[in-house]
Amino acid sequence: MSKVAVIGVGSSRFGRRDDALLQELAFESVKEALIDAGITQKDIGLSVVGSVGTREYELQPAVPVNDYVGLAEKGPIRVEAACATGSAAVFTAHNAISSGAVDIAIAIGVEKMNEVDVQTSTAAGGRGGSYLWEFHMLGTSFAAYYAMFARAHMTKFGTTEEELGLVAVKNHKYAAMNPKAFFQKEIRIEDALKSRVVCSPLKLYDCCPITDGSASVILASEEKVRELGVKDPIWIEGIGFGADSGNLPRRDDYVGLPAARSAAQMAFKHAKAEPKDIDVATVHDCFTIAEIMAYEDVGFCAKGEGGKLIKEGQTYIGGKIPINIDGGLKAKGHPLGATGCAMIYELTRQLRGQCGNRQVPLHNNMALAHNVGGHGYSAYVTVLRA
Amino acid sequence: MSKVAVIGVGSSRFGRRDDALLQELAFESVKEALIDAGITQKDIGLSVVGSVGTREYELQPAVPVNDYVGLAEKGPIRVEAACATGSAAVFTAHNAISSGAVDIAIAIGVEKMNEVDVQTSTAAGGRGGSYLWEFHMLGTSFAAYYAMFARAHMTKFGTTEEELGLVAVKNHKYAAMNPKAFFQKEIRIEDALKSRVVCSPLKLYDCCPITDGSASVILASEEKVRELGVKDPIWIEGIGFGADSGNLPRRDDYVGLPAARSAAQMAFKHAKAEPKDIDVATVHDCFTIAEIMAYEDVGFCAKGEGGKLIKEGQTYIGGKIPINIDGGLKAKGHPLGATGCAMIYELTRQLRGQCGNRQVPLHNNMALAHNVGGHGYSAYVTVLRA
Numbered sequence: 069m070s071k072v073a074v075i076g077v078g079s080s081r082f083g084r085r086d087d088a089l090l091q092e093l094a095f096e097s098v099k100e101a102l103i104d105a106g107i108t109q110k111d112i113g114l115s116v117v118g119s120v121g122t123r124e125y126e127l128q129p130a131v132p133v134n135d136y137v138g139l140a141e142k143g144p145i146r147v148e149a150a151c152a153t154g155s156a157a158v159f160t161a162h163n164a165i166s167s168g169a170v171d172i173a174i175a176i177g178v179e180k181m182n183e184v185d186v187q188t189s190t191a192a193g194g195r196g197g198s199y200l201w202e203f204h205m206l207g208t209s210f211a212a213y214y215a216m217f218a219r220a221h222m223t224k225f226g227t228t229e230e231e232l233g234l235v236a237v238k239n240h241k242y243a244a245m246n247p248k249a250f251f252q253k254e255i256r257i258e259d260a261l262k263s264r265v266v267c268s269p270l271k272l273y274d275c276c277p278i279t280d281g282s283a284s285v286i287l288a289s290e291e292k293v294r295e296l297g298v299k300d301p302i303w304i305e306g307i308g309f310g311a312d313s314g315n316l317p318r319r320d321d322y323v324g325l326p327a328a329r330s331a332a333q334m335a336f337k338h339a340k341a342e343p344k345d346i347d348v349a350t351v352h353d354c355f356t357i358a359e360i361m362a363y364e365d366v367g368f369c370a371k372g373e374g375g376k377l378i379k380e381g382q383t384y385i386g387g388k389i390p391i392n393i394d395g396g397l398k399a400k401g402h403p404l405g406a407t408g409c410a411m412i413y414e415l416t417r418q419l420r421g422q423c424g425n426r427q428v429p430l431h432n433n434m435a436l437a438h439n440v441g442g443h444g445y446s447a448y449v450t451v452l453r454a
Numbered sequence: 455m456s457k458v459a460v461i462g463v464g465s466s467r468f469g470r471r472d473d474a475l476l477q478e479l480a481f482e483s484v485k486e487a488l489i490d491a492g493i494t495q496k497d498i499g500l501s502v503v504g505s506v507g508t509r510e511y512e513l514q515p516a517v518p519v520n521d522y523v524g525l526a527e528k529g530p531i532r533v534e535a536a537c538a539t540g541s542a543a544v545f546t547a548h549n550a551i552s553s554g555a556v557d558i559a560i561a562i563g564v565e566k567m568n569e570v571d572v573q574t575s576t577a578a579g580g581r582g583g584s585y586l587w588e589f590h591m592l593g594t595s596f597a598a599y600y601a602m603f604a605r606a607h608m609t610k611f612g613t614t615e616e617e618l619g620l621v622a623v624k625n626h627k628y629a630a631m632n633p634k635a636f637f638q639k640e641i642r643i644e645d646a647l648k649s650r651v652v653c654s655p656l657k658l659y660d661c662c663p664i665t666d667g668s669a670s671v672i673l674a675s676e677e678k679v680r681e682l683g684v685k686d687p688i689w690i691e692g693i694g695f696g697a698d699s700g701n702l703p704r705r706d707d708y709v710g711l712p713a714a715r716s717a718a719q720m721a722f723k724h725a726k727a728e729p730k731d732i733d734v735a736t737v738h739d740c741f742t743i744a745e746i747m748a749y750e751d752v753g754f755c756a757k758g759e760g761g762k763l764i765k766e767g768q769t770y771i772g773g774k775i776p777i778n779i780d781g782g783l784k785a786k787g788h789p790l791g792a793t794g795c796a797m798i799y800e801l802t803r804q805l806r807g808q809c810g811n812r813q814v815p816l817h818n819n820m821a822l823a824h825n826v827g828g829h830g831y832s833a834y835v836t837v838l839r840a
Contacts, residue, residue, distance in 0.1 A: 114695075124510050128536050131582045131700045131831050140699040144713070144832035145542045148532045150514050156531045160546055167552035169693070196517045307555070309500075313526040314517045327530070445517050446530035 072165045073293050073301035074452070075172075076105025076286035077413040082401035083250040084182050085280035090119075090129060091136030093282045094178040097409075098137040101174065101284040107296070112286070113170025115143035118157030118177040119405035120150060122184050122192065133178060142174075150196060151354060152441035153177065154283065154408025155448035159307050161287050171292040177409035178282035189278055196442040198315040211275060211355070213316070213443035215267040218357035220322035222269065224372065227360060229269055231375035233260030235356035236273040236398055238384060243395025245426050250279055250401030274356040279401030283409035285416075302416045305434075306338025306451045314445040323372075325444035328352075328365040332438065332449045336367075339451035341434060343367035346451075348418045348428040349389060350411040352440040353396040362438050363391070366449065390428040393418070408448065411437035419454040430454070458551045459679050459687035460838070461558075462491025462672035463799040468787035469636040470568050471666035476505075476515060477522030479668045480564040483795075484523040487560065487670040493682070498672070499556025501529035504543030504563040505791035506536065508570050508578065519564060528560075536582060537740060538827035539563065540669065540794025541834030545693050547673050557678040563795035564668035575664055582828040584701040597661060597741070599702070599829035601653040604743035606708035608655065610758065613746060615655055617761035619646030621742035622659040622784055624770060629781025631812050636665055636787030660742040665787030669795035671802075688802045691820070692724025692837045700831040709758075711830035714738075714751040718824065718835045722753075725837035727820060729753035732837075734804045734814040735775060736797040738826040739782040748824050749777070752835065776814040779804070794834065797823035805840040816840070 078100025080093050088096070094117075102108060115137075117130035134143030149156035154177035161173035181189060193210025194203040202208040221227045237257050243249035255273060263272035293301045310330030313319065319326070336342060343366060351362035360374035368389045369377045377383060383391040394400050394414040397407060415435035417423050433454035440447045464486025466479050474482070480503075488494060501523075503516035520529030535542035540563035547559035567575060579596025580589040588594040607613045623643050629635035641659060649658035679687045696716030699705065705712070722728060729752060737752065739745035746760035754775045755763045763769055769777040780786050780800040783793060801821035803809050819840035826833045 115697075120513055121507075122513065125578075125581060127506055127508065127578045128534065128582050128828065130534070131536070131828065132585065134697065135699050135701060135704075135831075139697075140704070140831070141697050141713075141716075144535050144538065144695045144697040144827065144834065145545070146534045147546075148514065148516070148534065149530050150517070152530065159531070160533075160549070163546070163549040163553040163555060166554070167549040169549060169552075192511075192513045195511060196514050199518065309530045311501075311520065311525075311527050311530040313521050315521060318521075318526070327527075330527075331530075441530065442514065442517065445521075445526070448530065 070166050071290040071303060072162050072287050073303045074285055074412060074416050075288045075293060075298050075301055076101040077416045078104060079248050079283040079410055079413045080281050081248050082279050082281035082403060090178060090180050091132045093180060093280060094133045094176055095137045097282040097284040098176055101286050105286045109138040112139060112142050112172050112174050114164050114173040115139040116157045116161045116173060116175050117143060117146040118153040118175060119146060119179055120148050120153055122179060122181050122189060133176060149446045150441035151404050152408055152439045152446050152448050153405040155439040158285055158408060158412060159448060162304055162307060165287055165289050171289045173287050175285045175409055177406035179403035179405040180280045181278045181403060182280050186278055193442055196314040196445055202316065211267040211270060214355040214357055215270045217322050217361065218269050221357060224323050227375035229261060230257065231379050232274050232356040233257050234378045235353060235359045236260045239353060239392050239396040239398040242393050242426060243399030246395050246400060249395040249399060250277055251399040270355055276354050276397040276402040279403040281401055281403035281406045283406045283413045285409050285412045300420050302419050303453045304450060305453045306335040308332060308334025308449045310447045312445050314442065324361050324365050325440060325447060327444050327447035328438060328440055331447040332366045335449040335451045341451055345432045345434050346389060346436045347430050347432055347434055348393060348415065349391050349436040350414055351391055351438040353392060353398045354402055366438050385428050393426050393428060408439040411439060415452050419452060456552050457676040457689060458548050458673050459689045460671055460798060460802050461674045461679060461684045461687055462487040463802045464490060465634050465669040465796055465799045466667050467634050468665050468667035468789060476564060476566050477518045479566060479666060480519045480562050481523045483668040483670040484562055487672050491672045495524040498525060498528050498558050498560050500547065500550050500559040501525040502543045502547045502559060502561050503529060503532040504539040504561060505532060505565055506534050506539050508565060508567050508575060519562060535832045536827035537790050538794055538825045538832050538834050539791040541825040544671055544794060544798060545695065545834060548690055548693060551673055551675050557675045559673050561671045561795055563792035565789035565791040566666045567664045567789060568666050572664055579828055582700040582831055588702065597653040597656060600741040600743055601656045603708050603747065604655050607743060610709050613761035615647060616643065617765050618660050618742040619643050620764045621739060621745045622646045625739060625778050625782040625784040628779050628812060629785030632781050632786060635781040635785055636663055637785040656741055662740045662783040662788040665789040667787055667789035667792045669792045669799045671795050671798045686806050688805050689839045690836060691839045692721040694718060694720025694835045696833045698831050700828065710747050710751050711826060711833060713830050713833040714824060714826055717833040718752045721835040721837045727837055731818045731820050732775060732822045733816050733818055733820055734779060734801065735777050735822040736800055737777055737824040739778060739784045740788055752824055771814050779812050779814055794825040797825060801838050805838060
């Protein structure tokens with residue numbers, strides 16, 4: 069198994085991007101990643117497009133994307149894993165290199181969601197569960213699943229609505245410092261607590277926005293890294309994955325995501341590392357409760373203590389473990405297919421020390437990305453090292 | 455790079471399958487593959503679902519499929535590569551094993567297409583090209599692309615409508631001997647030639663049918679093959695891939711598919727083999743002209759001589775290179791996501807000598823699968839050895 073490194077990353081501006089077609093949005097991040105890596109399209113052996121294809125005619129989103137970005141001859145595959153699609157693309161590109169099939173591969177995550185109405189988007193999440201019982205009979209939308217997780221966590225561990233809101237406050241703070249983020253304004257805890265209820269106990273500021281955006285990650289084999297003379301390769305030390313039923317009644321509890329726990333364990337095992345080794349992380353905060361569950365599922369704190377971790381400010385820069393310093397899904401935005409790649413974009417730049425006023429202090433030069441599909445029916449955890 | 459073998463295959467009956475949900479259709483082939491491999495779901499490390507998701511609400515087809523077939527905890531990824539989706543799933547599962555991520559993986563190809571109207575299905579193929587110019591302005595549907603290839607081939611090489619029809623005659627003959635095939639009746643060349651025009655020069659019998667079906671392939675590492683004591687592993691000697699623009703004006707010619715030629719070259723190089731070493735092949739005959747181009751692109755004959763190859767009967771059992779002895783896409787059927795896996799299903803059984811009255815004689819114990827995405831914007835060629 070050949071070692072694989074990130075050698076280039078790029079990201080579009082996230083937001084409502086009516087100004088760009090899907091393929092144009094993809095090109096914004098591909099171009100930046102190519103420049104970052106110092107290579108051109110002809111150096112790439114394989115292009116893996118990650119896109120859920122939320123718009124009804126996007127049966128084959130990889131074709132127009134690869135055509136437009138100059139990778140038509142390199143792109144025979146598109147992957148999808150709901151909200152973890154970007155990570156699935158990185159996983160696929162990584163394996164194509166470590167298996168020896170190619171020596172350089174790009175994972176292009178892209179999604180245009182704002183042309184779809186919000187009902188369709190949230191219904192799509194709900195359809196991942198039991199179609200008949202959860203979605204059709206009970207009308208369980210995507211937000212409803214996470215509202216149930218929040219209620220269970222509050223009941224079992226005493227997690228409060230304020231703690232949920234504090235996650236939003238943190239992530240908006242950092243998004244306001246990140247020019248690529250969707251939301252560019254800080255919020256106060258009072259704003260979060262008095263925002264309108266979406267699905268109790270989740271309020272507007274507990275939910276990530278429907279977002280357009282793209283992010284790209286270029287990976288290379290150890291040999292190629294040497295050959296290209298890459299100055300600052302960011303090594304992939306481990307990629308863990310997990311999966312689970314989409315049907316809630318088949319889960320043992322509702323206060324965490326077993327798929328994410330399995331993914332974290334697998335990633336740490338491959339990386340021969342522990343949660344305490346990580347300097348900075350991005351976790352999947354599609355809803356604020358998801359960030360709190362992620363703290364616990366990855367092992368940054370014990371189960372039930374996620375609310376305390378944010379309340380103490382431990383996930384800010386300067387805290388025990390800085391998390392979602394790019395603004396997270398919550399405030400940077402969550403274009404489904406792009407999110408997993410955008411996490412690697414942020415962490416690569418953090419590990420290179422390129423994040424300016426958002427730069428976290430580095431002790432072990434290790435970072436971790438945690439990306440969840442839907443309401444926990446898939447998950448990827450990736451451990452990086454400078 | 456660890457060697458990888460096929461250790462189990464399964465296939466549903468192909469056809470109009472209103473009797474089964476997507477996940478039930480998938481289970482038909484998963485169950486057969488598990489029994490064939492002599493393992494259970496718990497032995498599998500990764501499930502890769504290949505499905506285009508032709509129905510408008512199938513944004514995440516892998517979730518209900520993995521849930522139903524008992525692989526909920528193993529399935530964090532779905533892949534898509536238009537009509538080559540099944541091969542993309544095999545490629546992804548293969549790389550996950552050869553990279554060392556898992557030691558057993560399953561590729562599940564599945565599609566339900568009959569609930570979608572035929573206009574939507576053929577338009578989807580057209581959208582793979584230039585949306586504005588080819589699809590929207592000129593109304594180029596999927597059949598229209600292949601009609602253009604046929605016209606170009608006829609003009610340049612003198613290929614005849616009769617030669618196209620002879621491909622259908624052969625594939626119907628073998629489908630009638632294959633209980634899993636959609637069409638169970640032989641046709642005569644007169645039937646083909648007098649069938650109604652779909653898109654000139656292609657007539658009804660030149661086109662594959664809209665099909666429901668699934669096929670599954672279980673792969674294992676060399677070490678696992680030994681550990682399990684697999685009696686008849688079928689080794690993957692090489693997987694080649696290629697890709698190309700979906701926009702016809704960007705192609706150099708219209709008498710073959712560059713993506714398929716690249717894929718074949720890569721596969722033969724990995725396998726250290728040549729076309730003459732192959733005992734039996736499945737090629738992508740979504741339209742009869744596609745089978746003739748495939749003969750040439752893979753190298754079973756020189757460019758322009760594909761029509762002669764079928765006219766001489768060289769692709770029947772007993773001929774120079776028996777092709778599509780399962781009935782092909784043309785008569786066995788073409789459920790997009792399933793097709794690539796169904797090719798490996800057929801070839802594995804041929805190489806094991808399990809095909810009864812459809813069994814081809816084996817000389818070198820090598821087989822080849824050629825699977826194309828759309829009108830040639832992706833392609834996979836896989837070389838197998840007993």
